[in-house]
Amino acid sequence: MDRYAVIGFPVSHSKSPLIHARFARQTGQELGYEAIEIAPAALAERLAQMHAEGYRGCNATLPHKLVVAKLCEQVSERAQLAGAVNTLLRTDSGWRGDNSDGEGFIADLRNLGLAVAGRRVLLLGTGGAARGILKPLLDEKPAELVLSGRNPWKPEEIAEQFKPHGRIVPRTHASLKGDLYDLVINATSVGHQGAAPRLPGQLLAPGGACYDLSYGPAHAPFAAWARSQGAALVADGLGMLVEQAAVSFELWRGVRPQTAGVVEELRRS
Ligand SMILES: NC(=O)c1ccc[n+]([C@@H]2O[C@H](COP(=O)([O-])OP(=O)(O)OC[C@H]3O[C@@H](n4cnc5c(N)ncnc54)[C@H](OP(=O)(O)O)[C@@H]3O)[C@@H](O)[C@H]2O)c1
Incomplete structure (x- = not known):
């Protein structure tokens, strides 16, 4: 076997x-x-x-x-x-x-009906998961893609590195004040410490959506922030988890499995 x-x-x-x-x-x-x-x-x-x-x-x-x-x-x-x-x-x-993270992430956005094309997108976090979804996000042609970290040099360094693939606007969390985004994506790990990223004021545009790569208890703080922003949709990263696994499975076995039933089963458990 x-x-x-x-x-x-x-x-x-x-x-x-x-x-x-x-x-x-x-x-x-x-x-x-x-x-x-x-x-x-x-x-x-x-x-x-x-x-x-x-x-x-x-x-x-x-x-x-x-x-x-x-x-x-x-x-x-x-x-x-x-x-x-x-x-x-x-x-x-x-x-x-x-x-497989980037492909899995985009597949889950599609499942949720979340469009990136023409939208102002804010990505929070500069670790491996954020880096893995940046190029797939750029490929979806957002109106603007802002990458924000808690310190200034990491977003700047990443924006420079990704220049051949498209424009990323580097920002600190603090400097986002006054901006409005259609989609806010949390790729920080701070939810595992029971907190949300420290963000200034209203950042979500009316009708905007929030996506958190974290799931389970680590999703709760960002979900609370998203609801306080009036998000029309708040998603956790469970769908991405199953989708990125489906991409791995296909790489190994040459067949792409269905994911919806597995996500449902995980949610029930
Ligand atoms: N759903 C999925 O399939 C999936 C896949 C991959 C990852 N994830 C989740 O995505 C999250 C990030 O994973 P990762 O692999 O990218 O982790 P990582 O490489 O350790 O990066 C963590 C990021 O969070 C930031 N951060 C940590 N504490 C913070 C705070 N207090 N305020 C603001 N930013 C903070 C870090 O900032 P610094 O760089 O400044 O330290 C870094 O940018 C985790 O929760 C992970 O479980 C989910």
């Missing part, structure tokens, strides 16, 4: 084994998918071992998404741009690294 795994530290919280088990059943494929905890110091050795043991692919979650890129024989262009790898594909002699 072909074997796959999600690797992280810790990893027991991961929903990936359940998601991929559902995808396998739905597409009639026999495969094994497990969660393997790997301490950062053991990552290089364990990845080489997993290759030797015949694993066909892996998902990488925190804290391995950045370091794993350096351990891959090849890295896709989108993973290089993101500076992070979340999907590993076996090659004869090593691993190929890819990043």
